[in-house]
Amino acid sequence: MLEATxxxxxxxxxxxxxxxxxxxxVELDGKAPLDILAEGNLExxxxxxxxxxxxxRRT
Incomplete structure (x- = not known):
């Protein structure tokens, strides 16, 4: 999962x-991506x- 991300x-x-x-x-309901990955939601x-x-890319 980490590799895909x-x-x-x-x-x-x-x-x-x-x-x-x-x-x-914000796009992850205020959670860190690592927390969402731990829940199994890669997509x-x-x-x-x-x-x-x-x-x-803009910065």
Missing amino acids: SQALRDADGVRKYRFFTSLN QVVLAAKSFRKLT
Whole structure:
């Protein structure tokens, strides 16, 4: 699950990936992606990762 999510983040550096996995996310009902992955919901996290990737590409 972590590998699939990391691939969805594509070329984000390690710091941004860490922030994504450990930060609370509005798209995930205020939970951290690691918490959602622990619940077994990979698809929801991958969608959030793609949104995160688009946002960080602009900065």
